[in-house]
Amino acid sequence: MHPVRKKRIIVISSIVLVLGLALGLVMYALQQNINLFYSPTQIATGEAPESIMLRAGGMVVEGSVHRNNKTLAVSFEITDFVEKVRVEYKGILPDLFREGQGIVAQGKLNAEGTLVASEVLAKHDEEYMPPEIAEALEKAKLNSASSNTSY
Amino acid sequence: MLPEIGHFSLILSLFFAVSLSIFPIYGYWQRNLTLLELARPLTFVMTALVSLSFVILSYSFAINDFSILYVSQNSNSLLPIWFKISAVWGGHEGSLLLWVLILCGWTCAVAIKGHSLPTDVRSLVLAILGLVTTGFISFLLFTSSPFIRLLPEAPLEGGDLNPLLQDIGLIIHPPMLYMGYVGFSVAFAFAITALITGNLNASWARWARPWTSVSWAFLTIGITLGSWWAYYELGWGGWWFWDPVENASFMPWLAGTALIHSLAVTEKRGVFKSWTVLLAIFTFCLSLLGTFLVRSGVLTSVHAFAADPTRGVFILILLFLMVGGSLLLYAIKASEVKSKVSFGATGREAWLLLNNIMLTIMTLTVLLGTLYPLIIDALGMGKISVGAPYFNSVFSPMALLLMVFMAIGPLSKWHNTPIDELIRKLSLPAIISLVFGGVLAYSYELGLMAWISLSVAAWVTVLTAYDWFVKVSSSSKGIIPRAKMLPRNYYGMVLAHIGMAVSLVGVLFVSVNSDEQMVRMTKGDVSVLSGYEFYFDGVKHFQGPNYVADQGQITISKDGDFVAHLTPEKRFYDARGQVMTEASIDNGLLRDLYVSLGEDLGDGAWGIRIHVKPFVRWIWLGGILMMLGGILSAMDKRYKKVSGARI
Numbered sequence: 001m002h003p004v005r006k007k008r009i010i011v012i013s014s015i016v017l018v019l020g021l022a023l024g025l026v027m028y029a030l031q032q033n034i035n036l037f038y039s040p041t042q043i044a045t046g047e048a049p050e051s052i053m054l055r056a057g058g059m060v061v062e063g064s065v066h067r068n069n070k071t072l073a074v075s076f077e078i079t080d081f082v083e084k085v086r087v088e089y090k091g092i093l094p095d096l097f098r099e100g101q102g103i104v105a106q107g108k109l110n111a112e113g114t115l116v117a118s119e120v121l122a123k124h125d126e127e128y129m130p131p132e133i134a135e136a137l138e139k140a141k142l143n144s145a146s147s148n149t150s151y
Numbered sequence: 152m153l154p155e156i157g158h159f160s161l162i163l164s165l166f167f168a169v170s171l172s173i174f175p176i177y178g179y180w181q182r183n184l185t186l187l188e189l190a191r192p193l194t195f196v197m198t199a200l201v202s203l204s205f206v207i208l209s210y211s212f213a214i215n216d217f218s219i220l221y222v223s224q225n226s227n228s229l230l231p232i233w234f235k236i237s238a239v240w241g242g243h244e245g246s247l248l249l250w251v252l253i254l255c256g257w258t259c260a261v262a263i264k265g266h267s268l269p270t271d272v273r274s275l276v277l278a279i280l281g282l283v284t285t286g287f288i289s290f291l292l293f294t295s296s297p298f299i300r301l302l303p304e305a306p307l308e309g310g311d312l313n314p315l316l317q318d319i320g321l322i323i324h325p326p327m328l329y330m331g332y333v334g335f336s337v338a339f340a341f342a343i344t345a346l347i348t349g350n351l352n353a354s355w356a357r358w359a360r361p362w363t364s365v366s367w368a369f370l371t372i373g374i375t376l377g378s379w380w381a382y383y384e385l386g387w388g389g390w391w392f393w394d395p396v397e398n399a400s401f402m403p404w405l406a407g408t409a410l411i412h413s414l415a416v417t418e419k420r421g422v423f424k425s426w427t428v429l430l431a432i433f434t435f436c437l438s439l440l441g442t443f444l445v446r447s448g449v450l451t452s453v454h455a456f457a458a459d460p461t462r463g464v465f466i467l468i469l470l471f472l473m474v475g476g477s478l479l480l481y482a483i484k485a486s487e488v489k490s491k492v493s494f495g496a497t498g499r500e501a502w503l504l505l506n507n508i509m510l511t512i513m514t515l516t517v518l519l520g521t522l523y524p525l526i527i528d529a530l531g532m533g534k535i536s537v538g539a540p541y542f543n544s545v546f547s548p549m550a551l552l553l554m555v556f557m558a559i560g561p562l563s564k565w566h567n568t569p570i571d572e573l574i575r576k577l578s579l580p581a582i583i584s585l586v587f588g589g590v591l592a593y594s595y596e597l598g599l600m601a602w603i604s605l606s607v608a609a610w611v612t613v614l615t616a617y618d619w620f621v622k623v624s625s626s627s628k629g630i631i632p633r634a635k636m637l638p639r640n641y642y643g644m645v646l647a648h649i650g651m652a653v654s655l656v657g658v659l660f661v662s663v664n665s666d667e668q669m670v671r672m673t674k675g676d677v678s679v680l681s682g683y684e685f686y687f688d689g690v691k692h693f694q695g696p697n698y699v700a701d702q703g704q705i706t707i708s709k710d711g712d713f714v715a716h717l718t719p720e721k722r723f724y725d726a727r728g729q730v731m732t733e734a735s736i737d738n739g740l741l742r743d744l745y746v747s748l749g750e751d752l753g754d755g756a757w758g759i760r761i762h763v764k765p766f767v768r769w770i771w772l773g774g775i776l777m778m779l780g781g782i783l784s785a786m787d788k789r790y791k792k793v794s795g796a797r798i
Contacts, residue, residue: 033541037534092749092758095730
């Protein structure tokens with residue numbers, strides 16, 4: 001075979017092989033490991049699927065944090081100031097977790113509409129707010145404003 | 152007065168940067184040697200001015216000049232002096248100034264070390280670097296000047312440095328990382344120069360190689376330090392989170408690794424010429440993309456500074472101009488390049504080609520995972536996050552495969568290696584590695600994944616050692632004189648490849664054999680993890696320089712013997728009202744015992760996080776070996792003699 005053509009065949013076939021492998025892995029991984037974000041309103045209206053890993057974010061409702069005094073189990077409510085969702089978590093909450101502050105919880109919804117969280121993330125410093133929460137709050141505010149005017 | 156001088160010298164440096172990017176290029180076009188020769192003095196003046204402004208900012212931090220907005224936001228009079236200095240790069244503006252300073256430093260290094268380069272090449276490289284500097288100084292001046300004053304009402308006390316950043320890791324992590332990021336601009340400048348002069352032969356690759364290796368070494372150690380810092384400072388014992396900003400530093404690293412190898416092929420064999428140029432452009436653009444992702448706040452991350460849309464837009468424009476401009480130049484010029492050299496399917500070229508393809512595609516999968524949430528959001532399809540499982544399941548198989556090939560490359564011959572010779576050389580090491588991996592995995596009671604990974608690590612080590620042995624024993628001179636004759640370049644490769652194997656062992660053990668527990672403990676409680684007994688002796692309260700802390704007292708023993716006393720802390724930083732977790736670690740080569748305090752649950756009870764992490768140090772040890780490899784190979788004698796060939 002002509003050496004230049006041979007080189008080209010090597011180049012192209014190895015690119016195709018590796019790319020194929022990578023694409024396969026990516027497709028497989030993206031199917032499993034993507035977590036959609038839902039606001040408390042979306043969860044309360046039943047938009048969010050049950051028993052599928054998802055993220056929810058909002059402000060921690062003042063006075064809603066309950067701890068078990070034997071284990072590390074804790075439950076609290078998050079809100080976008082329209083609806084509330086109860087979150088249950090077992091483990092150590094992040095340093096910046098406080099009542100009245102924005103958090104994102106990752107977990108699965110159970111049949112009672114409670115989010116059983118496997119991970120709780122708080123914002124990183126006093127000024128910073130996760131963009132998802134900021135937007136969810138913004139939307140909730142707009143919705144309530146428009147619903148006010150329509151009544 | 153001083154801050155104004157700093158600001159002014161920054162403005163002045165912009166003028167010099169602009170001149171640096173215009174005159175030499177005009178001089179090249181007009182064949183005017185005087186204008187070309189201007190590049191060096193302009194570089195020196197520009198660097199001096201930027202340094203002056205950096206020194207002034209550092210001084211303002213040292214003397215607590217809170218009339219400067221940036222100082223007042225990021226420092227505090229109670230802060231220890233070394234943290235005051237590192238606070239210079241604790242926020243957006245200052246870290247950008249550090250970035251510009253390092254860019255100038257690299258430019259200066261090229262001006263000094265490049266004395267044996269042809270004048271036109273050196274001046275054009277400096278001019279391209281000047282162009283990049285122009286972009287960044289104007290970014291600094293127009294969107295994020297660190298010298299903005301709070302006058303006449305200057306605060307008496309500063310807002311304090313983010314407590315997460317009050318740490319030795321942060322003093323060195325960003326400068327190292329930036330050295331790496333920015334260093335790729337030198338390879339980029341050489342590539343663009345080669346495109347401008349239209350002379351893409353092997354010499355540009357030779358000139359760019361040591362610079363690329365050194366930048367890669369810095370980036371490696373920067374990432375390693377970042378990982379180590381996250382491990383002990385964030386308090387949850389992870390060492391890599393696939394956080395967007397980590398990815399932003401990891402992508403140029405992957406592309407840079409590919410670039411190092413492809414530069415080697417281009418220099419030695421004259422193949423992949425246009426690909427190497429493209430890769431040099433991409434590597435630097437990925438560094439810029441990283442900056443964009445970090446600075447614009449488009450992604451949620453630990454590293455996100457307060458978001459400011461104008462900054463994001465500015466960087467995006469900069470990125471667009473840089474990528475667009477270089478790709479346009481590439482499209483015009485690169486089609487003229489033809490390589491006449493051919494190679495066979497098992498030659499070293501082919502293995503290095505495979506290396507490049509795999510690394511590029513790995514870069515793309517990381518890029519996809521990082522940008523996917525942005526794309527989905529932009530398309531209005533909802534808000535999603537791509538978690539670590541995506542990266543782990545895509546990245547790990549590819550990385551393992553890459554390492555399998557990585558060991559074969561050095562053993563193969565340029566042009567072509569007979570297949571039966573390869574099989575003969577490889578079969579015994581393959582058996583040894585599989586048996587070794589199997590025995591190790593079995594004795595630690597680990598599964599298939601561990602068997603594969605440990606075999607791959609053994610494979611890399613065995614083949615690298617075997618290759619060295621063949622090389623030193625092939626002549627009659629004796630092993631030691633022969634070993635001394637092998638180039639530093641070769642030893643650099645050996646170190647870096649062994650480093651990969653070492654890191655792999657660490658990563659594997661930490662991911663499959665770690666033991667972790669979150670428990671509620673009161674004084675006198677004992678929890679047992681991996682055979683270690685953790686005895687909790689309550690907390691002590693004490694006052695630090697700018698914080699108050701609760702310090703947990705934990706005594707660890709194994710089979711009744713004392714192992715360590717650990718004192719994890721929960722600190723409360725007054726100035727920002729921020730709570731910080733300080734983990735306490737008993738480190739060892741074979742395992743780390745890691746304890747951090749969770750929350751105070753009342754009644755003397757605390758949430759406590761306990762980890763036993765086997766071989767975790769190996770991850771960073773591998774990183775250090777890789778860095779040393781990069782530096783060693785850049786010190787190779789062959790780069791000292793620059794051939795007189797003009798490009």
